[in-house]
Amino acid sequence: MRFRHPDGSLVHLAYCTNxxxxxxxxxxxxxLSRYAxxxxERLGAPRLGVGLWLARRVADTLITDRAELVRLRKALDHNGLEVVTLNGFPYEGFQDAVVKHNVYHPDWTTSERVRYTLDLARVLTLLLPEDVDGGSVSTLPLAWRAPWTPQQVAMADxxxxxxxxxxxxxxxxTGRTIRVGFEPEPGCVVETTGQAVRHLAGQGVCLDACHLAVxxxxxxxAVDRLVAAGSPIVKLQASCALELDGGxxxxxxxxxxEPRFLHQTRAGGGAAADDxxxxxxxxxxxxxxRVHFHVPLHAAPEPPLRSTRHVLEDALxxxxxxxxxxxxxxxxxxxxxEVLPDPPDGPDALADGxxxxxxxxADRLTALGLKREHA
Known part of the structure; x- marks a missing residue:
């Protein structure tokens, strides 16, 4: 979905297919046809944005076979979908039975990571709508925090x-600018926006509201810090963490x-656990x-648990x-x-959610003065 900010700029809203x-x-x-x-259709939108996750194998196919890229573009058009952003954080196997630390590999010390990210950028220049000349790709915040030696720092640079x-x-x-946003995440080399300013030296940043909250x-x-440092915020990932009061x-x-994803947890006094x-x-x-478990934006968990939706609202x-x-x-x-204690019962229920x-x-964006564009 597209929105027009009072400053005249276009803001795209999508959901991530990871x-x-x-x-x-x-x-x-x-x-695309089963879910997106x-x-x-449930939203009554003539066109919906999707933030595609394209695993390494898919990126290889699209880079080497232009006919397959045309096939993807036609499928997007047929389903009333558009793409302005890609999620390049997971490399492969993101919905495997066990992901945990595997999602951080390969990291930014490797040629595989930079090649994958550049391939996604090249693909995105060919998927962007005709009237859009810029896109974004999000990526991991360099690596998991350890080991992180001076030699690895130099290699990542x-x-x-x-x-x-x-x-x-x-x-x-191409005349199309693709910006890459490194996404601070708890437990990684770059956990916070302050560390992004120190370690990434003006590089683009992807803000994840769940990670900010944790x-x-x-x-x-956080936003003021990045703006002052000249670090472009290339994307906001709208997400909420779990929260529980002391006592x-x-x-x-x-x-x-649950056993699939890593759920980094932080206490208000600074104590930390990796899961x-x-x-x-x-x-x-x-x-x-606060727990790194992405919970639905619109629905509050059962008390005494809460969502950090207030952090997302503040970020917006x-x-x-x-x-x-x-x-x-x-x-x-x-x-x-799919790993919630009460997961959706089938594709229709997931699409509803x-x-x-x-x-x-969309309601929060319009409340901030943005106007929905229906074309």
């Missing part, structure tokens, strides 16, 4: 230098300690907790409530629907 398992192009195309088109050179060349050759960052301060019964969280099961064993129960206000829009892309990214999240986000 919620759907697909490791080949046939699977990607099938999910029904979501669009060289990879980013290559990325920036080739993105500039791609823009000159790090107990104030969204307005509340921690047993309510146990149903969310929820470890947190339940050792983090102080008298402090508030910081990015769009001022005189100018500070990012052009908003991507709803609740990839954890995703549509409700998008409707909630």
């Amino acid at each position: 919620v759907h398992p697909a490791e080949d192009l046939d699977g990607v195309i099938a999910q 088109r029904p979501v669009r 060289r990879r980013r230098d290559r990325l920036n050179r080739e993105l500039a060349g791609l823009a000159a050759a 790090a107990f960052e104030d969204p307005a301060e 509340a019964d921690r047993e309510a969280l146990r149903a969310f300690a 929820l099961d470890a947190a339940l064993d050792r983090l102080p129960a008298d402090e508030p907790w 206000a910081a990015l769009f409530g001022g005189e100018r829009a500070l990012t052009p892309h908003v991507e709803v990214e609740t990839y954890t629907w 995703i549509a409700a999240e998008l409707a909630w986000t």
Whole structure:
């Protein structure tokens, strides 16, 4: 969906398809008609944005076979969909039975990561709508935090230098600018926006509202910090974490300690655990907790649990409530629907949930003064 900010700029709202398992192009195309088109129809939108996740194997296919890329573009058009952003954080296997730390590999010390990211950028220049000349790709915040030696720092810096050179060349050759946003995440080399400023030196950033919340960052301060440092915010991932007050019964969280994804947990006093099961064993129960578990934007969990929806609302206000829009892309990214304690019962129920999240986000954008464009 498209919105016009009072400053005249266009803001795109999409949902991320990493919620759907697909490791080949046939699977990607099938999910467009099975999920994305029904979501669009539920919203009554003539065109819906999708933030595609294209696994390494899919990116290889699209780079090497132009006919397959044309097939994808036709499938998008047929289903009333458009693409302005790609999620390049997971490399492959994101809906495997166990993901955990695998999602951080290959990292930015490797040639595989920079090649994959550049391939996504090249694909995106060919998927962008005719009237759009810029897109975004989100990626991991360099690597998991350990090991992270001086030699790895130097190697990652060289990879980013290559990325920036080739993105500039791609823009000159195509007339379309693709910006890559490194996404701070708890447990990684770059956990916070402050660390993004220190370690990424003006590189584009993808803000994830769930990650901001788990790090107990104030969204307005985080946005101001990035703007002051000259770090472009290339995308907001609209997401919510789980939250629990100090002294509340921690047993309510146990149903969310599932085996597929990593659920980094932070206590208000600074204590940290890399996964929820470890947190339940050792983090102080008298402090508030926030858990990296993406919960639906529109629906509150059962008490005593809460959603950090207030952090997302503050992030939207910081990015769009001022005189100018500070990012052009908003991507709803609740990839954890299938591992919720009460998951959706089939494709129709999942489409209902995703549509409700998008409707909630659209309402918040219009409340901030953006106007929905219906073309």
